[in-house]
Amino acid sequence: MVQFSMTYTNSPTQEITFNNQKFFIKRDDLLHKDFSGNKARKFYFFLENEFKDVKKVVSHGSCQSNAMYSLSCLCKIRNWKFDYYVDHIASYIKENPIGNYKGALENGMNIKELEVPLEFEKETLFIPEGGALEEAKFGIKILADEIIEWAEKTKQEDLKVFLPSGTGTTALYLQKYLPFEVLTCACVGDSEYLKKQFNHLESQNHPTILQMEKKYHFGKLYKEFYQIHKKLKMQTDIEFDLLYDSLGWLCVSKYLSDEENNILYIHQGGLLGNISMMQRYKYKFDS
Ligand SMILES: *Cc1c(COP(=O)(O)O)cnc(C)c1O
Numbered sequence: 001m002v003q004f005s006m007t008y009t010n011s012p013t014q015e016i017t018f019n020n021q022k023f024f025i026k027r028d029d030l031l032h033k034d035f036s037g038n039k040a041r042k043f044y045f046f047l048e049n050e051f052k053d054v055k056k057v058v059s060h061g062s063c064q065s066n067a068m069y070s071l072s073c074l075c076k077i078r079n080w081k082f083d084y085y086v087d088h089i090a091s092y093i094k095e096n097p098i099g100n101y102k103g104a105l106e107n108g109m110n111i112k113e114l115e116v117p118l119e120f121e122k123e124t125l126f127i128p129e130g131g132a133l134e135e136a137k138f139g140i141k142i143l144a145d146e147i148i149e150w151a152e153k154t155k156q157e158d159l160k161v162f163l164p165s166g167t168g169t170t171a172l173y174l175q176k177y178l179p180f181e182v183l184t185c186a187c188v189g190d191s192e193y194l195k196k197q198f199n200h201l202e203s204q205n206h207p208t209i210l211q212m213e214k215k216y217h218f219g220k221l222y223k224e225f226y227q228i229h230k231k232l233k234m235q236t237d238i239e240f241d242l243l244y245d246s247l248g249w250l251c252v253s254k255y256l257s258d259e260e261n262n263i264l265y266i267h268q269g270g271l272l273g274n275i276s277m278m279q280r281y282k283y284k285f286d287s
Helices: 037-042 044-048 066-078 091-095 099-106 136-153 169-177 191-201 223-236 245-255 271-286
Strands: 013-018 021-027 056-060 081-085 110-112 124-127 159-162 181-184 262-267
Touching: 013 223, 021 136, 037 044, 037 066, 037 136, 037 169, 044 066, 044 136, 056 066, 066 081, 066 099, 066 271, 099 271, 136 169, 136 262, 159 245, 169 181, 169 191, 223 245, 223 271, 245 262
Parallel strands: 021 262, 056 081, 056 124, 081 110, 159 181, 159 262
Antiparallel strands: 013 021
16 A cells, blocks of 8 residues: 555535525535545545556546546646646637646646557556546545545445436445435436446446436536536535536436435545636626
């Protein structure tokens, strides 16, 4: 084990009221200033274990991704090189880097506007897009144990855990390790895609998927996303992520908004990504 043990875990749980309903929020956004949210949980395995031969991490995805930024933090802490492959970077982002992209560049990321190579040098660790990998369960089990301990200590009854999904990795492994029902919604692709993602990692014990009637496309701007984001901020004084949490809270409002439900909502971080989203939202709806 390396020296980072006991940091980057143990986030607080807080009670809030939203639209006159009580919720608990697991504040994984507060894990650490830079390495936080569910990406910190998913990549915790790579922070904590010895990787004698690794010199470089390679990954790919969008140039505003939360996973990209978190990997840049991991590589900075571990003194690894970080190569990140993207299809395309819009010229306005190249010229004025903001949010995750800016942060990752400052952490030393080498961005490559190229296809992901099929082979790498020996000392390379390849992380699939969004951190959808089995090693993620190492850190997610720690998250589950923190939730179990809190629920016992505070004597929770009929607790349900909710979190919005991208790859579904976090929700799936939480359901694996938690004795409570885990509910989620698909933010990237539809519910069928999310089921496939679950099956890719494990064939049973899947979380429950809640579905909105309207189809939402990942990364697109929706007035109701912006509205619920602002409402949450106003009523709870907590900033939630605009890509996943806005849909997450719309889903919670539709299906779980009554006093019978005792919900723990997992705040999965991603706030650095809000800077560029907020710019786009303000431009579209406030000007
Ligand atoms: C990555 C991310 C998710 C999705 O996590 P998955 O494990 O891929 O389902 C949700 N919320 C935020 C803020 C994220 O950064």
